[in-house]
Amino acid sequence: MNKDPQKINLSLVSHTNVGKTTLARTLLGRDIGEVGDRSHVTIEPEDYVLLRAPDDSELILWDTPGFGDSVRLAERLKARSNPIGWFTSEIWDRLTDKSLWLNQQAIKHVRDKSLVILYLVNASESPEAVPYVKAEMDILAWVNKPVIVLLNQMGEARPPEEEKAEVELWGDYLKPYSFVKAVMPMDAFARCWVQEYELWKEIESCLSDADKPTFASLHATWIRQKQALYASSLEAMAAYMVKVANDKEVLASQSLIDRLRSIGRSLGFIKKDLHGAMEDAQVALSTRAADWLCTLTQRLININGLEGSGTKAEILRRMRSDWETQATIDPKAASLLGAVAGGAVSGIAADIATGGATLGLGALGGAIVGALGGAGAAAAYNVQKGHKENIITWSPASMEGFLLDTVLLYLAVAHFGRGRGQWEDSESPAFWKKLAEDIIKAQNIDFKALKEKAADADQLRGEYTKILDKTLREIFKSLYGVTI
Numbered sequence: 001m002n003k004d005p006q007k008i009n010l011s012l013v014s015h016t017n018v019g020k021t022t023l024a025r026t027l028l029g030r031d032i033g034e035v036g037d038r039s040h041v042t043i044e045p046e047d048y049v050l051l052r053a054p055d056d057s058e059l060i061l062w063d064t065p066g067f068g069d070s071v072r073l074a075e076r077l078k079a080r081s082n083p084i085g086w087f088t089s090e091i092w093d094r095l096t097d098k099s100l101w102l103n104q105q106a107i108k109h110v111r112d113k114s115l116v117i118l119y120l121v122n123a124s125e126s127p128e129a130v131p132y133v134k135a136e137m138d139i140l141a142w143v144n145k146p147v148i149v150l151l152n153q154m155g156e157a158r159p160p161e162e163e164k165a166e167v168e169l170w171g172d173y174l175k176p177y178s179f180v181k182a183v184m185p186m187d188a189f190a191r192c193w194v195q196e197y198e199l200w201k202e203i204e205s206c207l208s209d210a211d212k213p214t215f216a217s218l219h220a221t222w223i224r225q226k227q228a229l230y231a232s233s234l235e236a237m238a239a240y241m242v243k244v245a246n247d248k249e250v251l252a253s254q255s256l257i258d259r260l261r262s263i264g265r266s267l268g269f270i271k272k273d274l275h276g277a278m279e280d281a282q283v284a285l286s287t288r289a290a291d292w293l294c295t296l297t298q299r300l301i302n303i304n305g306l307e308g309s310g311t312k313a314e315i316l317r318r319m320r321s322d323w324e325t326q327a328t329i330d331p332k333a334a335s336l337l338g339a340v341a342g343g344a345v346s347g348i349a350a351d352i353a354t355g356g357a358t359l360g361l362g363a364l365g366g367a368i369v370g371a372l373g374g375a376g377a378a379a380a381y382n383v384q385k386g387h388k389e390n391i392i393t394w395s396p397a398s399m400e401g402f403l404l405d406t407v408l409l410y411l412a413v414a415h416f417g418r419g420r421g422q423w424e425d426s427e428s429p430a431f432w433k434k435l436a437e438d439i440i441k442a443q444n445i446d447f448k449a450l451k452e453k454a455a456d457a458d459q460l461r462g463e464y465t466k467i468l469d470k471t472l473r474e475i476f477k478s479l480y481g482v483t484i
């Protein structure tokens with residue numbers, strides 16, 4: 001029975017060194033307790049407030065000492081007609097077998113305090129391979145509380161079907177134990193906060209009607225808090241997209257000629273290598289975009305309760321290589337160039353060499369950039385002919401790339417468990433990338449029209465917020481079946 005109706009107690013329980021304290025850090029969003037890659041790091045049950053609702057009800061998460069010699073403990077429990085008496089009277093173990101004694105204390109505590117047990121397993125091992133799981137199930141049977149099994153240490157993120165197979169493997173193994181109410185992934189390093197929706201649902205179904213009103217108030221508070229963090233993250237991402245979309249460099253017309261010459265050189269029309277203001281402008285745009293991405297990373301880290309900083313060097317390195325790819329002209333561009341300019345490749349070549357005297361600089365620039373955009377390789381920039389000057393901005397194809405980067409960055413942050421430690425940049429799993437790309441492509445976003453239609457930066461930010469929100473919601477639905 002819950003002694004205090006305002007409190008709901010959950011206990012994290014597992015074999016030692018499986019990751020309870022690490023997962024507690026991830027769920028709490030703060031660094032509690034001690035974590036170490038050895039047995040019996042946590043030596044007594046510790047309570048932490050996971051959440052406090054406006055009516056002062058609390059959700060308490062207990063971190064407990066891990067089981068050690070579970071097989072022996074289970075046998076001892078079975079042999080006792082009065083295990084509680086055994087726990088309280090038998091101080092012998094305290095002196096002779098500290099680990100066993102700690103476990104006795106921990107399970108007595110869990111039995112007295114918890115409404116629901118969160119039992120962690122190391123999913124990198126198969127359930128049959130570790131004898132302690134069965135023994136610990138016997139111990140939990142004695143504790144007689146509803147148990148939700150959480151799969152920890154799941155390794156690299158994998159597509160939903162593969163994760164599902166792993167969950168089923170554990171679910172099948174644990175089927176004989178009726179007190180096991182659910183089996184779900186909850187990796188201390190790589191869970192996504194969205195997966196916690198499912199955990200709340202499972203906890204609710206384990207509670208008695210008497211505890212449900214308290215739980216409902218806590219649940220509503222949790223949803224509000226998470227939605228607020230998500231909204232702040234969206235705002236930060238949309239602000240970044242707007243900055244990039246509105247960024248520009250002004251080019252003297254001479255530098256456009258340089259650029260056209262350098263395109264000509266890449267296509268083999270002009271032999272001499274020329275670097276001009278166009279390259280400088282591209283570097284300036286790329287550097288600013290990298291800088292903003294770094295600021296965005298930091299914002300997302302802070303908003304989402306992580307520690308550490310976005311590594312500028314890493315972002316710059318990536319941007320730089322992007323830029324190089326974008327600046328390299330795809331061989332396909334050569335034939336497209338011909339197509340766009342009505343087949344007059346040689347005429348265009350002549351024009352590049354003379355700086356666009358025949359076709360007119362603007363038309364020539366547009367044709368070439370259009371052709372390259374069609375080829376999808378050097379589509380990094382738009383060259384617009386202004387009244388007095390030429391302006392270079394990011395092209396629609398690049399904006400799509402920035403949108404993808406932003407979505408992938410958010411996914412990385414959303415999956416980064418606080419228990420894992422300081423934030424680290426990492427490569428996104430290929431299936432995230434493919435999923436995000438597909439969802440973005442399916443929206444057929446006209447980046448140019450988006451910018452032209454928006455009256456000001458605020459309106460454009462609103463548009464980007466909607467796009468990012470839609471994209472992320474679809475991703476979460478697809479990865480976790482969760483509607484946030």
Ligand SMILES: Nc1nc2c(ncn2[C@@H]2O[C@H](COP(=O)(O)OP(=O)(O)OP(=O)(O)O)[C@@H](O)[C@H]2O)c(=O)[nH]1
Binds near residue numbers: 015040042064065153
């Ligand atoms: N790769 C990986 N390592 C993890 C994960 N969770 C925990 N670890 C590591 O596992 C080790 C043990 O983590 P703890 O959180 O101290 O484990 P515990 O269950 O609290 O251990 P005791 O308190 O001794 O019972 C640490 O080195 C963690 O970094 C995870 O999800 N993935």
Ligand SMILES: [Mg+2]
Binds near residue numbers: 020021
């Ligand atoms: Mg611990």
